[in-house]
Amino acid sequence: MTNSLSMLVADLYPQLQAWRRDFHRYAESGWFEFRTATLVAEELDRLGYRLQLGREVIKAESRMGLPSSDELEAQEQRARNQGALEKWLPHFSATLDTGRPGPTIAYRVDMDALDLNELLEPEHLPFREGFASCNSGMMHACGHDGHTTIGLGLAHVFKSLESQLSGTVKLIFQPAEEGTRGAKSMVEAGVVDDVDFFTAVHIGTGVPAGELVCGSDSF
Numbered sequence: 001m002t003n004s005l006s007m008l009v010a011d012l013y014p015q016l017q018a019w020r021r022d023f024h025r026y027a028e029s030g031w032f033e034f035r036t037a038t039l040v041a042e043e044l045d046r047l048g049y050r051l052q053l054g055r056e057v058i059k060a061e062s063r064m065g066l067p068s069s070d071e072l073e074a075q076e077q078r079a080r081n082q083g084a085l086e087k088w089l090p091h092f093s094a095t096l097d098t099g100r101p102g103p104t105i106a107y108r109v110d111m112d113a114l115d116l117n118e119l120l121e122p123e124h125l126p127f128r129e130g131f132a133s134c135n136s137g138m139m140h141a142c143g144h145d146g147h148t149t150i151g152l153g154l155a156h157v158f159k160s161l162e163s164q165l166s167g168t169v170k171l172i173f174q175p176a177e178e179g180t181r182g183a184k185s186m187v188e189a190g191v192v193d194d195v196d197f198f199t200a201v202h203i204g205t206g207v208p209a210g211e212l213v214c215g216s217d218s219f
Contacts, residue, residue, distance in 0.1 A: 008157050016149050021131040023145035026082050027113035027138040030176030031067055034079030034089055036111045036148060040173055041088035043152055047159045049171070050097070052191075054090030058175075059188040065181040078135070093191055094171045096158055102167025103196035109151035110177035113138045143203040148173065150201055170195060 026035050041051055067075075076089070118124070118132045118139040126132040133139045140146075151171055158169050172191060176182030192198060207213050 005157065005161070008160055009153070012153055012156055016153050019152055020145050020149040021126075021129075023111075023148050024126060024140045025131040025134055027118075027133040027135055027140045027145070028075070028079065028111070029115050029138045030065065030112040030178050030181055031063070031072065032075040032079070032138070033091070033111040033175050034076050035082050035084040037091055037173060037175070038079075038085040038088035039083070040111070040148060040152060041092050041094075042085055044094040044155055044171070045088075047155055048096075049094035049155065049159075051092050051094050053088075053092045055189070057093050057172075057186055057189050057191050058091050059185045062185040062188040063176075063181070064184055065176065065179055082134075091175050092173060093186075094155065094173075096155075096162065096169040096171075098162055098165045098167060098169075100166040102165075104168040104170060104194050105197045106170040106172055106192060106195040106199070107151065107154055108172040108174055108198070108200045109147040110144045110174045110182070111148050112144055112176050112178055112182070114141045114178055116141050142178070144177065146203050147201055168194075 022039075023036055028034065028036050041053075045051060066072075076084075080086070113133070113135075115137055116139040117137055118126065118141075120127050120132055122128050124132065151173055155171055158165065170191075172186065174182050174186060186192075204213060
């Protein structure tokens with residue numbers, strides 16, 4: 001499987017880069033990830049994942065740091081103007097059931113940007129190469145554009161290797177991670193109630209390229 005996995009990732013690389021740069025350009029802050037979520041949902045649906053949407057994965061009354069209804073409406077319209085897909089506007093998680101007995105493993109990735117303005121100067125690589133954020137006050141300065149891309153990459157890899165897997169894989173695309181706002185509403189909606197093993201993915205600036213570091217905590 002190691003060789004086939006390496007080949008899958010290598011083949012995916014151009015698409016992964018394109019996704020990451022697109023998410024970076026259209027950065028969306030916490031609870032405003034309308035465009036990001038719909039594009040991810042469309043790809044997962046195309047791959048054949050079972051999606052859970054809206055109140056199935058978000059307990060509305062448990063949302064923390066929620067912007068005003070006027071702000072949400074304005075940002076939802078902004079996302080539509082930037083290519084958000086109407087049918088997938090709610091937040092979601094995606095499940096791949098292999099049909100064979102085994103544990104339920106969840107991978108959580110986050111989608112939100114920070115409330116920052118990106119540097120629009122030639123020395124800044126995203127600006128120089130044309131994918132700096134076009135949304136004022138919203139910038140992927142913490143790598144969540146990369147995390148979302150990793151989630152899509154995992155979705156492709158798991159689907160390609162489905163015949164070699166057992167159990168169930170859940171991919172959780174979390175809104176509003178910054179400020180620790182989004183997880184509570186997903187947990188209270190029961191998203192992780194059936195999960196045996198949980199991994200929260202995060203890029204580490206202190207980790208050399210090509211290395212993976214794992215921590216362990218019970219929950």
